[in-house]
Amino acid sequence: MIKRTGAVVEFSEVTKRYGALTVLKPTTLTISAGEFFAIIGPSGSGKSTLLGITAGFVELSGGEIRVDGTDLSSVPPYHRNLGMVFQNYALFPHMTVAENIAFPLRMRRLGKAEIQSRVERVLDMVRLHGLGGRRPAELSGGQQQRVALARAAVYDPLLLLMDEPLGALDKNLREEMQEEIKSFQHQLGCTVIYVTHDQHEAAFMADRIAIMRQGQLEQIGTPRDLYERPSTAFVASFLGEATLLPVTAIAAGNGQGDLQVRLDGGVMVRASGQKAAASSDVHLCVRPETIRIAPLVEGLDNIFAATLEDRVYTTGSVRYRVRLHAAPHLLTVRVPTYPGIVLLEPGQQVMVGWNASDALLVTGS
Amino acid sequence: MTGSLWRVVGTGFSAFAVLVLIFLVLPTLVIVPLSFSSATFLSFPPPGWSLQWYEGFANSLDYRIAILNSIKIGIPAALLATIFGTLAALALVRGNVAGRRALSALMIAPLILPQIVLAIGLFPIMVKLGIVGSYPAILLGHAVLCLPLVFITVAASLKSYAPSIELAAMTLGANPWNTFRFVTFPMIRVGVVVGFIFSFTFSFDELILAIFLTSPATRTVPRLLWEHLNYQMTPVIAAATVVLLVLTLSLLVVAALVNRSSASGRVRGANEGAT
Numbered sequence: 123m124i125k126r127t128g129a130v131v132e133f134s135e136v137t138k139r140y141g142a143l144t145v146l147k148p149t150t151l152t153i154s155a156g157e158f159f160a161i162i163g164p165s166g167s168g169k170s171t172l173l174g175i176t177a178g179f180v181e182l183s184g185g186e187i188r189v190d191g192t193d194l195s196s197v198p199p200y201h202r203n204l205g206m207v208f209q210n211y212a213l214f215p216h217m218t219v220a221e222n223i224a225f226p227l228r229m230r231r232l233g234k235a236e237i238q239s240r241v242e243r244v245l246d247m248v249r250l251h252g253l254g255g256r257r258p259a260e261l262s263g264g265q266q267q268r269v270a271l272a273r274a275a276v277y278d279p280l281l282l283l284m285d286e287p288l289g290a291l292d293k294n295l296r297e298e299m300q301e302e303i304k305s306f307q308h309q310l311g312c313t314v315i316y317v318t319h320d321q322h323e324a325a326f327m328a329d330r331i332a333i334m335r336q337g338q339l340e341q342i343g344t345p346r347d348l349y350e351r352p353s354t355a356f357v358a359s360f361l362g363e364a365t366l367l368p369v370t371a372i373a374a375g376n377g378q379g380d381l382q383v384r385l386d387g388g389v390m391v392r393a394s395g396q397k398a399a400a401s402s403d404v405h406l407c408v409r410p411e412t413i414r415i416a417p418l419v420e421g422l423d424n425i426f427a428a429t430l431e432d433r434v435y436t437t438g439s440v441r442y443r444v445r446l447h448a449a450p451h452l453l454t455v456r457v458p459t460y461p462g463i464v465l466l467e468p469g470q471q472v473m474v475g476w477n478a479s480d481a482l483l484v485t486g487s
Numbered sequence: 488m489t490g491s492l493w494r495v496v497g498t499g500f501s502a503f504a505v506l507v508l509i510f511l512v513l514p515t516l517v518i519v520p521l522s523f524s525s526a527t528f529l530s531f532p533p534p535g536w537s538l539q540w541y542e543g544f545a546n547s548l549d550y551r552i553a554i555l556n557s558i559k560i561g562i563p564a565a566l567l568a569t570i571f572g573t574l575a576a577l578a579l580v581r582g583n584v585a586g587r588r589a590l591s592a593l594m595i596a597p598l599i600l601p602q603i604v605l606a607i608g609l610f611p612i613m614v615k616l617g618i619v620g621s622y623p624a625i626l627l628g629h630a631v632l633c634l635p636l637v638f639i640t641v642a643a644s645l646k647s648y649a650p651s652i653e654l655a656a657m658t659l660g661a662n663p664w665n666t667f668r669f670v671t672f673p674m675i676r677v678g679v680v681v682g683f684i685f686s687f688t689f690s691f692d693e694l695i696l697a698i699f700l701t702s703p704a705t706r707t708v709p710r711l712l713w714e715h716l717n718y719q720m721t722p723v724i725a726a727a728t729v730v731l732l733v734l735t736l737s738l739l740v741v742a743a744l745v746n747r748s749s750a751s752g753r754v755r756g757a758n759e760g761a762t
Contacts, residue, residue, distance in 0.1 A: 212655035
């Protein structure tokens, strides 16, 4: 059997306006076959609109969507042959689990025996064997989520859309379901577009992530790309933690891609990234886990004296905030914990440091 | 100290509520002993008991025709109201209609406006159409009056679950008709049935439009009762009223049962859907 790979989805200049309000600015994007593509962004950033356009609920104001080369713009939702999983599951409460899963097959006029065997097979796949006779209301949240997944996948769509499918579950269950959805996609062989506001979820599951903001794509890339090379301050602070320091001047440094940056308050820092004209839009981004605290600072490109302002112990790491002596910037530092770790006390004088490669210039507000 | 004061106030409120209920129901129930009276006129309390007025009612050709008329008018009127009320609710709750708030208020208007206003308005139109006194005249009038009842019950059912259920049906391959047939209709069925029952009982009890729009050939039970009240005050009227009352109440009980049996089976599911 040939392994299925899923559909290629191409958005070109896709736009949505409601009257004078543009909720989705012209957006061009190609998602490859079999890709797990996550879209994240704050509420109102246009991520759900993009999904609604793909499903066919939201009419386009301009542009085109093609799935495997076919233009979907004038195809109604019920002929698009894609699967969708909703945040509230959207199971039919008046039907049993088996009837819910059989529904898309009935709509496709499959035979009774065929329907039954397919329902059984997919129930096994989502580990709900024997629960076909139950009503959705008699299942737990996680089980309902699996029914929704089974129902959206039983007719082998090449494209699966998910709209915050795990938003209603508690944390442990959510992490379990993340693994399950990943392996489910692998068995099924389909492309997934996954909308979420949870950056950890997106980073864990996705091959590539698109970050949306105010109706447009801010940056697209692998989780690693976005985390290590955010192109804007927004991306830097949306994905993971970041300390953003205002920059007043930028000059070329010694090494390749190496920059000399003057921070607000006059401190000189060695940094990396694209050289740009300094403005209020330019910031230096430093991730909390890349900042070291003495005695681990020796040999680092940037070393400063600082005062420890506060300390929060969380599971797995300690978050310190330190204020530089040279200029009153507050930096966030995250240090992994282990049994017996000696914690620093607020008020203590410390040396902190980081490498030029870990301090990245970012633009945009 | 304040605790006992509140208890006294609370008891006072409960007693007041009971009095209000008695005040509301008792005048209606006075008719029941009257219908079993042995006297030949309406007087309270009855001097003795008999079933003669029920016999009179059962043997009266006028009443038989009137009951038949009420059914012939009530069922099609309720059907029309159910079809159009359901469509209106679908359009205004789920559809993308401009000015849906104003339109929703307009849908309820026939229920709030005095019926006499509608009657006076309809009468000249029906005259012009030449159908005053015919079945279509009163049937259409009642359909207009009952439409808000269906609109309200069906709109409430539609609002009880998240619209994403219908969107889901569409992504799964159901065209608009199949989405309605397999998903929307089962979800709102109770609202539709209860709306139909309300409409029928409303039409069955309605007097003012019946006075304006029916003829002796199409007169309904309430109109016949009203005419008899003007000419002959015999307890047959009481007997007929009690029959009407029992019929209406039992239909309302059916409506309540339909509502409850579905509520216990579905509310949980609908709530899940709404989270």
